Amino acid sequence: MTTNILISGFGGQGVLFTGKFLAYEGLLENKEVTWLPSYGPEMRGGTANCAVIISDEPIGSPLVTYPDVLIAMNLPSLDKFEKDIVPGGMVFYDSSLIDRKVTRSDIKVFPIPATKMASDAGFPTLANMIVLGKLLKETAMFPAETIDKTIAKVVSARKQNLVELNKKAIQLGLEL
Amino acid sequence: MGDKVLMKGNEALAEAAIMAGCRHYFGYPITPQTEVAAYLAKRMPLVDGTFLQAESEIAAINMVIGVASAGKRVMTSSSSPGISLKSEGLSYLAGCDLPALVINVQRGGPGLGGIQPSQSDYFHATRGAGHGDFHMLVLAPASVQEMASLVFKGFDLADKYRMTTMILADGTIGQMMEPVSLDMGEVKHYDKPWAVTGTKGERTHNIVNSLSLLPEELEQWNFKRYERYAEIEKNEALYESFLTEDADIVIVAFGVAARVARNAIVAARAKGIKAGLIRPITLWPFPKSALKEAAKTAKAFVSVELSMGQMIEDIELAIRCTRPVLLCNRAGGMIPTPEEVLAKIEKADRIGGEN
Structure with a gap:
């Protein structure tokens, strides 16, 4: 089983961090994992994305051309990658920032008003973790009890004070 | 699996260099290899090593020649345009028969080119790294694990054969993260009786030099070097x-x-x-x-x-x-x-x- 995930949004929306979380989950579950960021000038204020592959087999190409799962945190990301999702795949998108509907009918669609929910909950920068929570619930890729362990691992040492907030944000997504 | 960590290729490479006993790094930032320099800027001072951001790629490779002459493990890294600048130094390293590790995290060219991944420095690495008859050992990692393990091997081969090893990576392998085990095994030590370390009045002094104005002598230097290359071609090919x-x-x-x-x-x-x-x-x-x-x-x-x-x-x-x-x-x-x-x-x- 191989899951190709593409996460895309504005630089600063935690796109790379979300990917890192999934990669660490994979590592802790003894899966094969790759995480590949887009790099270069597009990261300064423009759209950033990262490709995460989680597999039971050794991974060949770390590039994701046709994602099984897409997270779109802004409209340009949905516009760019919607057509590439494999039939039967999933898209999770921030419906507080994206005001159009997904046009594909052969994929599972999960609109999440993540930015609004994050603001209302008092942690406006953690919309990505709410979307992540929903993704973890719908894909059931990882056992729920590993989430706390992964958070502690993936949040850097100097930001450990944010661990609890991240957990809360993921919980909001899990409950959706 | 328990001891694996997630690291970027560039970072795994840098950590492996430290584990291989490299305590001297000279570099200059350039995408997509900058993480190597950034990582070593933090890490080298913690192991009493030298991290130095040189004024240019050319300065960095000449500092490498200096440390290599003293018999210490030394590394520099860059990406394609910066490697072109180092070409003169690569030729001098070969002419002086010095061991060193040079990293090229390739990007598109020629000229300033772009910053996305490329393998278009293959000719440069395997054929034309500089003037004169010489080769470098060229290792091509295809995973973050190999970014680490081939650095370890690269230092070993460099010391064994008194040559430059080049790690010919690309932007993808440098930027991506994968689980990596940093269990690299033992570092092999090589005697370096040729190193310029000071005679303490106990021996005649060593000379590290690529200049000979006697063609008969220079020819012999080349012949001897190519005998070593033949041995390497016989023994060291990996796939x-x-x-x-x-x-x-x-x-x-x-x-x-x-x-x-x-x-x-x-x-x-x-x-x-x-x-x-x-x-x-x-x-x-x-x-x-x-x-x-x-x-x-x-x-x-x-x-x-x-x-x-x-x-x-x-x-x-x-x-x-x-x-x-x-x-x-x-x-x-x-x-x-x-x-x-x-x-x-x-x-x-x-x-x-x-x-």
Whole structure:
């Protein structure tokens, strides 16, 4: 089983961090994992994305051309990658920032008003973790009890004070 | 698996250098290798090492020559345009028979080019790293694990043969994260009686130098160096095979191209085409005998490259053009898709032995 995930949004929306979380989950579950960021000038204020592959087999190409799962945190990301999702795949998108509907009918669609929910909950920068929570619930890729362990691992040492907030944000997504 | 950590290729490479006993790094920032310098800027002071951001790539490689002359393990890193600047120093390192590790995390060229991944410095690394008759050992990592393990091996080979080892990586392998084990084993130590470390009045002084105005002498230096190269070509070629035993179509690819090729080979097998992969790990010495062996049973070869077709010449030479070799390539920072590689495999399968 191989899951190709593409996460895309504005630089600063935690796109790379979300990917890192999934990669660490994979590592802790003894899966094969790759995480590949887009790099270069597009990261300064423009759209950033990262490709995460989680597999039971050794991974060949770390590039994701046709994602099984897409997270779109802004409209340009949905516009760019919607057509590439494999039939039967999933898209999770921030419906507080994206005001159009997904046009594909052969994929599972999960609109999440993540930015609004994050603001209302008092942690406006953690919309990505709410979307992540929903993704973890719908894909059931990882056992729920590993989430706390992964958070502690993936949040850097100097930001450990944010661990609890991240957990809360993921919980909001899990409950959706 | 328990001891694996997630690291970027560039960071794993930098940590492995420290584990290999490298305590001197000289560099200059350039995308997509800047994480090497950034990581060592933090890490070197903690192990009493020297991290120095030089005023230019040329200055950095000359500092490498200095430390290498003193017999210490030393490293510099850059990306394609910066490696061009180091070319003079690479030739001097060879002329002085000095061990050093030089990292090239390639990006698209020529000129300033772009910043996306490329393999178009293959010729530079394997043929023309500078003026004069010389080779570097060239290692091509295809995973974050190999970014670490080949740095370890690279230092070892450099010391063993008194040569520069170049790690020829690309932007993808440098930037990506994968689980990596940093259990690198023991560091082998080599006596360096030639090093300029001060005589303490106890011996005649050593000279590290590439200049000889006596052609008879300079010729002998070259002959001796090439005897060493012949030994390396015999003993040090490394490659990995994937499904080659019964392969009609043999892909040859290194670095990220080999990983893309692997997907295409699995897809080709599902369609009933017997495809396999030979992945050179050493680009110099090139694993000629493995290719020669494969040519006995394969119908055709496909070279997958992020360049206009450079390694394809080594493939044709290795098999003495006894089989057709097709090129599947992208350039300028683009990467072939598995679908593109598969299409080329299917074409190779159709034409079979016809060139």
